[in-house]
Amino acid sequence: MAISQVGRYAHLSESDVEALGLELDAIRRGVEASLGARDAAYIHRTIVFQRLLDVAARVVIHRSKTRLGWMLGTAALAVAKCVENMEIGHNVTHGQWDWMNDPEIHSNTWEWDMTAVSAQWRYSHNYSHHVFTNIIGMDEDMGFGIMRVSRDQPWGPGNLLQPLANLVLAVGFQWGVALHTLASGRSRARTDAEKSAATRTFLRKAARQVTKEYLLFPALGGQRWRRTFAANASANLIRNVWAYLVIFCGHFPDGAEKFDPAVLERETRSEWYLRQMLGSANFDAGPVLGYLSGNLCYQIEHHLFPDLPSNRLPEIAVQVRALCEKYDLPYTTGPLPRQYLMVARTIVRLALPDPQAAGPGARRHRLRTALKRTAAPAVD
Helix, strand or coil: CCECCHHHHCCCCHHHHHHHHHHHHHHHHHHHHHCCHHHHHHHHHHHHHHHHHHHHHHHHHHHCCCHHHHHHHHHHHHHHHHHHHHHHHHHHHCCCCHHHCCCCCCCCCCCCCCCCCHHHHHHHHHHHHHHCCCECCCCCCCHHHCCCCCCCCCCCHHHHHHHHHHHHHHHCHHHHHHHHHHHHHHHHCCCHHHHHHHHHHHHHHHHHHHHHHHHHHHHHCHHHHHHHHHHHHHHHHHHHHHHHHHHHHHHCCCCCCCECHHHHCCCCHHHHHHHHHHHCCCCECCHHHHHHCCCHHHHHHHHHCCCCCHHHHHHHHHHHHHHHHHCCCCCCCCEHHHHHHHHHHHHHHCCCCCHHHCCHHHHHHHHHHHHHHHHCCCCC
């Protein structure tokens, strides 16, 4: 069931919650005070690496004549796309590098290499999701509007198809994010003109992406255009599935709690912090997977401090985990395969009607079970 009182659920008094908030504020201040040349060099180096890898991968795909060469080029292109999407695009658009005052690496100017429009995604994600994290009916990223991921969400016949919808979303994740973001923006638009403008902006961005990946680059391959077309499609598929895994394993495994809108009544900053800690999940990753995930393997820390640079999340995680131990709070994490298996299980289970919503036969069974429990002798 959705949590309505975060502090009580966590067995913390009001003073404990406020003390936790003060300690998290101190972590933020410490990181902000130490930001400088090392961090700026990191993001500049990452952008240069990603662009060089992208060019090198496309050259290998274009020039190689063997299947192995094609596979290596495709793999390199997929890595470049993952880095651009996760470690650069997602994090720059969160404003993590705005403190540099670099007009080229700023949340208001960066346009990432995927079909979603950065400006549309920035409002939908940074506001709707990060402010109202996992609040039923308010966090629009819960199931992305096509899947039921909590029993507190009403079941409908369409949910029977959500295991299939889940697979389709994984394969075309960039399109799912783009369309979800567009729908969110259109729902908030006050006039038909604003809705039409948002749609036109998306269609122009999508057309540029499709033209670049499936017309322009294949055309540069001449008679070998099919190799380039297949490589681009494969790299996009890998990037889509990887981004999907990272996002879903950070939000929907067991332990990532859901919340009732009642939590917003007089919610303090400290209570918001606590809600982020309870509503997010990490997965175990080394430096390579961490880098490819945009350090979103530290989803708990990212939700606590969404605008702090991603390269600082590993060191922040050490401090946050210590706070969880100090305040006896769960720190939800585990191997990536295990985290995703829990997500998949939830999606399949919640595709079906809840047991209490079943027919008369199920109700009679529950009644008989309850009567048996009532009649059973107490055990000291």
